[in-house]
Structure formats: structure tokens, C-alpha cells
Amino acid sequence: MNIDDRDFMTADLVPRHDRIDLEQVWKRIDDEVSLFVARTPKSAERFQEAKESMVNGTANIWCNHWRMPDPRNDDFLLPHLWYWDRAKNQRCWDADGNEYVDYFYADGPTLWGHAPDDEVTRGIAEAVRSESFGCLVPNEEAVLATRLLQEMIDLKYWFMTLSASDANRNAISIARIVTGRRKVLSPNFGYMGAPEEGMYWKPQPNLPPVTRWPHYLPGHADPAVKIAEFNDLDSVEAALRDRDVAVFVTEPVMTDGGFVVPRPGYFEGVRELCDRYGTLLLIDETHTLASTPRGMFTELDLKGDMWTTGKPIAGGIPCGVLGMSEAVGDAYAAKVNDLSVPGGAGVLSFLGQGTTMAANPLAVRALRLALEHYYTDETYGRMVGAMDHLVRGMRGVIERRQVDFSITQTGARMHLNFVPTDSYTCLDAVRSIGLGGYHEYFNLFALNRGFVVMPWENMILTSPYTTEDDNDRFVAMFDECVGNLLGE
Ligand SMILES: Cc1ncc(COP(=O)(O)O)c(C=O)c1O
Structure with a gap:
């Protein structure tokens, strides 16, 4: 089939895995939403204030993505946004004092770390x-x-x-x-x-x-x-x-x-x-x-x-x-x-x-x-080295749990695919995001355990400040997340 013959309107974009029960996954997603709400009462208050002067409580339309669409009811999954108070190097703290390791870096602008002392x-x-x-x-x-x-x-x-x-x-x-x-x-x-x-x-x-x-x-x-x-x-x-x-x-x-x-x-x-x-x-x-x-x-x-x-x-x-x-x-x-x-x-x-x-x-x-x-071999050596380490750990989890997921890495940027291989067409790539349960669960599970990843696909960045210890904790989180998806 010519690639151009593929039809998005009729394509099934939700990956299927024999060992993953998506109905159970959505129950787990609801638990993660409750956990998020319990962890972020101050963000909830700020959200109410913010809505008085900004549509959906944000001056940047992109921030709405944090709430993620809920395909079951055409509403947002999260009842409110979360708000940051401060950030330093690879870490940030939200309005409730929860600490996170950033693996998103605002999709790039803060790739060199937050307010690095340099x-x-x-x-x-x-x-x-x-x-x-x-x-x-x-x-x-x-x-x-x-x-x-x-x-x-x-x-x-x-x-x-x-x-x-x-x-x-x-x-x-x-x-x-x-x-x-x-x-x-x-x-x-x-x-x-x-x-x-x-x-x-x-x-x-x-x-x-x-x-x-x-x-x-x-x-x-x-x-x-x-x-x-x-x-x-x-x-x-x-x-x-x-x-x-x-x-x-x-x-x-x-x-x-x-x-x-x-x-x-x-x-x-x-x-x-x-x-x-x-x-x-x-x-x-x-x-x-x-x-x-x-x-x-x-x-x-x-x-x-x-x-x-x-x-x-x-x-x-x-x-x-x-x-x-x-x-x-x-x-x-x-x-x-x-x-x-x-x-x-x-x-x-x-x-x-x-x-x-x-x-x-x-x-x-x-x-x-x-x-x-920043645009030096030395800085990129640190960032890409951190990403290589993270990818090795996550691929280890995928292999050990024998799940049909994969990772596409380009230097210090990677995508977690909820399908077994790299994509060569945009239809396969969209399916690889795993919208419809996998992506939503992974994203919320990570956030509730102190890791920030991109909320609209599974893109992950490492900065020169990302440490092996951060990565090892991320890999342990990913291991638990995959185990839960598999219901193990
Ligand atoms: C490939 C590509 N080009 C351009 C842009 C626009 O960037 P900005 O929103 O910072 O203008 C984006 C944003 O994500 C992008 O992914």
C-alpha cells in the first residue's frame, strides 16, 4: 500500500497488547487523578483564582495540556492545573512543595537547566x-x-x-x-x-x-x-x-x-x-x-x-x-x-x-x-550521556518485562513508543504515543512520583544536570508503571 493511501479518520490509533487490559488501566488512571488532587490542594486554590483573569486559568494556552483530555467524556482528566513556585537545575517545586525532577524542560527552552549558575x-x-x-x-x-x-x-x-x-x-x-x-x-x-x-x-x-x-x-x-x-x-x-x-x-x-x-x-x-x-x-x-x-x-x-x-x-x-x-x-x-x-x-x-x-x-x-x-561537545556529552544511561535502563525494563514497547532516541531527546518499533509513517508515530490509556497512565504515574515528562506525547529530555541517580529512580518508576499496566 502506498503510504498516502492511509486514512486517519478510520485508523485505530490505540495500540493493543494482549497482556494489557485497558479497562483496568483506566481504573488506575482514575486513582492517579485522585492522588494528584490529594497532592496539590494549593494548586487547586491558585487555579480558582487564576480562572478569574485567564481562560482555563493560564496565560499560556499550551499549559492546558497538563490537564490532558479524557476521551471517555470529552472533558479534562485533571480538575485543575498545577503551578510551580521555583526551579533549579534539573529540579522544580510546585505550589504545594512537591519536588520533581524535570525531564521536559518546557520542551527545550530550559534544556540547559533551570537558572544554572554559569x-x-x-x-x-x-x-x-x-x-x-x-x-x-x-x-x-x-x-x-x-x-x-x-x-x-x-x-x-x-x-x-x-x-x-x-x-x-x-x-x-x-x-x-x-x-x-x-x-x-x-x-x-x-x-x-x-x-x-x-x-x-x-x-x-x-x-x-x-x-x-x-x-x-x-x-x-x-x-x-x-x-x-x-x-x-x-x-x-x-x-x-x-x-x-x-x-x-x-x-x-x-x-x-x-x-x-x-x-x-x-x-x-x-x-x-x-x-x-x-x-x-x-x-x-x-x-x-x-x-x-x-x-x-x-x-x-x-x-x-x-x-x-x-x-x-x-x-x-x-x-x-x-x-x-x-x-x-x-x-x-x-x-x-x-x-x-x-x-x-x-x-x-x-x-x-x-x-x-x-x-x-x-x-x-x-x-x-x-x-x-552550551553548543559544545562538552555540554552535549553530558546531556546525551545522561540520555544514553536512561535509555539503557528503560530498554532493560522493556526487555525484562517482555512488553512490546520501544524507544526512539535522537541524542538528548527520546520518545517512549507504546508499540514495538520505530515509526516510518506519521500514522504509526501517532499510534506509538499510546493515547487512549497508556500515555495518560504513564504521564500521571510519573508526575505523582516526582517526574515531569511532556504531557501531550511521551517525549523526554535530559539536561547537563540530569544525574545517574535521577535516571535510576526514573527507571524504577517506569518499571513499576509497566508492571501496573501489565497488571503484574
Ligand atoms: C518543530 C517545531 N517547530 C516550531 C515550533 C514552534 O515553537 P514555539 O512555540 O516556541 O514558537 C515547535 C513547537 O513545539 C516545533 O515543535
Whole structure:
């Protein structure tokens, strides 16, 4: 079967295991919800206060994920959010004083530890005291920071933004200017942050892509968006053949909705197809930058025309970066500076691109310091070493208990799959999350025993502060969790 023939609407996304009784698992989940409520009375109080001024009690919509959807009744599983008081290195403490080891790190920004006592934190604190922010004048230190980015990723020109979402939004806009085309291609079930072009998916083969999130009017179609299947070069070619796609935006390993690893030769094929049909290739490393200090762009020799990231790039200070090849940068400059191009108005053409707070002195300082001190073999050696240790322990549990689970690891980031193997299609990857009982139980079981993991899939990160002792305790927790799932 062609990968593109797979139908999400009719697919059963809940993995089945002979030895796991999901009805019993849901009873255990209800027990974990009760335990959470008993452990977090102060968070419950804060939640009531917070709801007076914020929808669902949070100023960051993503935080709602902590409450997790309950598929049995279309409500949240947890009755309230939990609130943190403080965090240091790999640990955090909630409003009730419960201590946790963080294996989530806000999905990346705090990957280097919470408020670590190091050169980066000290340099940022110094900048806060001495610099003015958002001053909208070019900054000398940006030269140093962008030279370091050049050393890290083999691309010539760099822009800064306030987030990875913004980096992707600007990359799409630049690709449209350079190619004169409007359409954007992305892999099915991919995620590129907030740009609207990334909100589409293909739930059914042979139907046009539609939006999949409630805030983007579900079911709405946009002719400027195309979707291909990751690892399926035929579907990429079908999308590019009309020569109307400006840019193909993709992660090197798909990480938003389970992990999908690239098959050998896939990216070589993508590069060849992009060249043949005049489409730019944008590699989004917002997540995979946790894998190696020079990104998978370098590691897998991906030869993208553009590269974006955000989250951990500036040591936790909000910042995104966008790199582009010399050819793309020169073509962009030529177009926006050319008064004869329709719609081009010289310098005014830059209005409406970027945001006025981008490359503010605080972000530039943080970026420069983070690139100097964190994106090193030494720091990654510690993070990845900790992850290797954790993965060995968890794989040991999986083997000993002979359960059909698996782990996909990319450096200091991994995904626990509630299926036996790595995934090569997005449908398999979504199934690997184990929504429908496994994921919910694992997540709540971990939280109630003092371990923070990502609440919407089973993604786990290690920082330079993660210790073998933390990992051993995590593995013991995982062992007990798997035993409970098996009813042993
Ligand atoms: C691959 C990818 N790109 C971009 C983003 C956007 O990051 P942010 O929300 O920090 O803008 C995300 C967020 O998780 C992501 O996973």
C-alpha cells in the first residue's frame, strides 16, 4: 500500500497488547487523578483564582495540556492545573512543595537547566542590568552571534526572531518572495509552530488538506497548503510537480506526534526533487537541536536552503533564528530592493516582516553566550550521556518485562513508543504515543512520583544536570508503571 493511501479518520490509533487490559488501566488512571488532587490542594486554590483573569486559568494556552483530555467524556482528566513556585537545575517545586525532577524542560527552552549558575545566566543578568531592550538599532554583538551560527550550521545569512514560530513564519515569507510562489508543503501531521500554513493535515487520502486544530476553524481548506507523507518520495513529488510550491518545511526527524525517523535516502531524494521543481527546502530544528551541537542539518548533511530553530537556542531567553544560503539571501535582497518588482517598494518592502522586538540586545547577548557555552561537545556529552544511561535502563525494563514497547532516541531527546518499533509513517508515530490509556497512565504515574515528562506525547529530555541517580529512580518508576499496566 502506498503510504498516502492511509486514512486517519478510520485508523485505530490505540495500540493493543494482549497482556494489557485497558479497562483496568483506566481504573488506575482514575486513582492517579485522585492522588494528584490529594497532592496539590494549593494548586487547586491558585487555579480558582487564576480562572478569574485567564481562560482555563493560564496565560499560556499550551499549559492546558497538563490537564490532558479524557476521551471517555470529552472533558479534562485533571480538575485543575498545577503551578510551580521555583526551579533549579534539573529540579522544580510546585505550589504545594512537591519536588520533581524535570525531564521536559518546557520542551527545550530550559534544556540547559533551570537558572544554572554559569556564564550564560550571569551574562544575561548583567545584560538585564545594563542594556536597553527592543531599541530597534543594529547591534554590534549580533555580528558575533551570527558568525557563531555560521560555524554551527553551514548557511551564510541569519535573521533573529522572537520564537521558532516566528522564524518559520519569516522563512515562509522569504521563500515566497524569492520563488514568486505562494504554496507551502509540509509533511502530514507535522508541526511548525504558530504559522497558519502548518495547521493543516490530510486526514483522508485523495482529499485536500484541511485544518486540524479548533482555533483554525477545523475542516477549513486552503489552496496555499500542500501535504506530503514523510518518507514517501512519491507523495513529495506529486506535491511539487506543478512547480507552484515555494518551500518544503520539514523536521529532520518528525517529532510532533510521535517520532518518525527518515529512511535511508529519503532526504537525498527530497533534495533532488526540490532542485528539480524549484522549491526551497527548510529544515526546522526546533526540537532536534537537542540531538547534537551542530544540529541534524550537519549530522545528516541535509543540504537545506534554510534552517530554523528557537526554544533552547538562546539559553531560555525568547529567541528564534533563521538561516539561509547565500543564494537565497542574495535573491531575497535583490527582490525586496528592486523598485521595479510588482509590490516591491524598496526599503518599505521590509515593513510587515519580522517583529520590532527581534534581535533585541538581551536576546542577542543570550544567543551569543548560549552558542559559546552550551553548543559544545562538552555540554552535549553530558546531556546525551545522561540520555544514553536512561535509555539503557528503560530498554532493560522493556526487555525484562517482555512488553512490546520501544524507544526512539535522537541524542538528548527520546520518545517512549507504546508499540514495538520505530515509526516510518506519521500514522504509526501517532499510534506509538499510546493515547487512549497508556500515555495518560504513564504521564500521571510519573508526575505523582516526582517526574515531569511532556504531557501531550511521551517525549523526554535530559539536561547537563540530569544525574545517574535521577535516571535510576526514573527507571524504577517506569518499571513499576509497566508492571501496573501489565497488571503484574
Ligand atoms: C518543530 C517545531 N517547530 C516550531 C515550533 C514552534 O515553537 P514555539 O512555540 O516556541 O514558537 C515547535 C513547537 O513545539 C516545533 O515543535
